[in-house]
Amino acid sequence: MLNLTKKADYGLMALKYLAEHPETVAMSAKDIADAYGIPAQLLAKILQKLTKSGLLKSHAGMNGGYALARDAREISAYEVIHSIDGPFFITSCTKGTNGCELTPSCTIKEPLARVNETIAGVLRSISIYDLSDHEQTAGQSERSSPLVSLAR
Amino acid sequence: MLNLTKKADYGLMALKYLAEHPETVAMSAKDIADAYGIPAQLLAKILQKLTKSGLLKSHAGMNGGYALARDAREISAYEVIHSIDGPFFITSCTKGTNGCELTPSCTIKEPLARVNETIAGVLRSISIYDLSDHEQTAGQSERSSPLVSLAR
């Protein structure tokens, strides 16, 4: 199906939300969850993962919560998805540490590995900032660089 | 996890196999399954789907089997995946016919829809022929066109 898990969606939404509220020092998992109507405890676990990956900073205790560890422009969708869902591979055989032993004749994964890398590149080129609504819709200044360039 | 299902893998492998044996009039599902060591009955159902989608031609009866309905260059990986796994969307909310009603605030899917379209474009640009081993590794004549070009 080639789709992200709901967890990754939630993670992206949460980071987007944080990016849109830069004035707030920290937002609790519950605040964000309520804003989007997603399960608070589930989101909490997702944010914990993102914290462990270094994308978020956490602060326990009263008035605690989460905040972006870096500028929204410096956090790519790829990092978020990778942190939550783990390394993704388009082919199911590339999963294990050892290639598909069962089907040594699976010669298909070599070409698809390039496709995989292309998709990863696309996701790497998207930042949380790109996802968020930044109202200053002036000229598309930093839109000059192509999102993808794939050479063989 | 953003990966293809095993069925899609199997389907691509089977088409690749057919593309590499153009001299054969028809190959039975069992033949292909044996060649790769994948479950024959499962592959049979996959090939049936591909037949219904018009990517394969089938022939029942003795010495029957499947053959590519078009030239391998004219069948894209996108078509194969789409036939087997159905329409894929990177975001889980874009799934239903109606957007995510539960979370009307899910403003994330709009930017990701473009990513989705990019990935689809990549897959559309890959043909079964690209996957197969075509021994005439002369000059990369038809490799001049870029696989992806994404403008905003």
Place this chain on the structure above:
DNA sequence: TGAAACGCGGACAGATTTGGTCGTATACTA
């Protein structure tokens, strides 16, 4: 004309993944 080889298609069971909850421990603040 009948048997063998093959595609067609639904039903279904087992395995795996995902989504979500609960409980408890820990950290910080007032």
Place this chain on the structure above:
DNA sequence: TAGTATACGACCAAATCTGTCCGCGTTTCA
């Protein structure tokens, strides 16, 4: 020390995926 928040593991339910079984229609060939 009470209250609020993160941290983390165990656990369950639902959905999905993988694979099998079975009966049927079709074609070929002896």
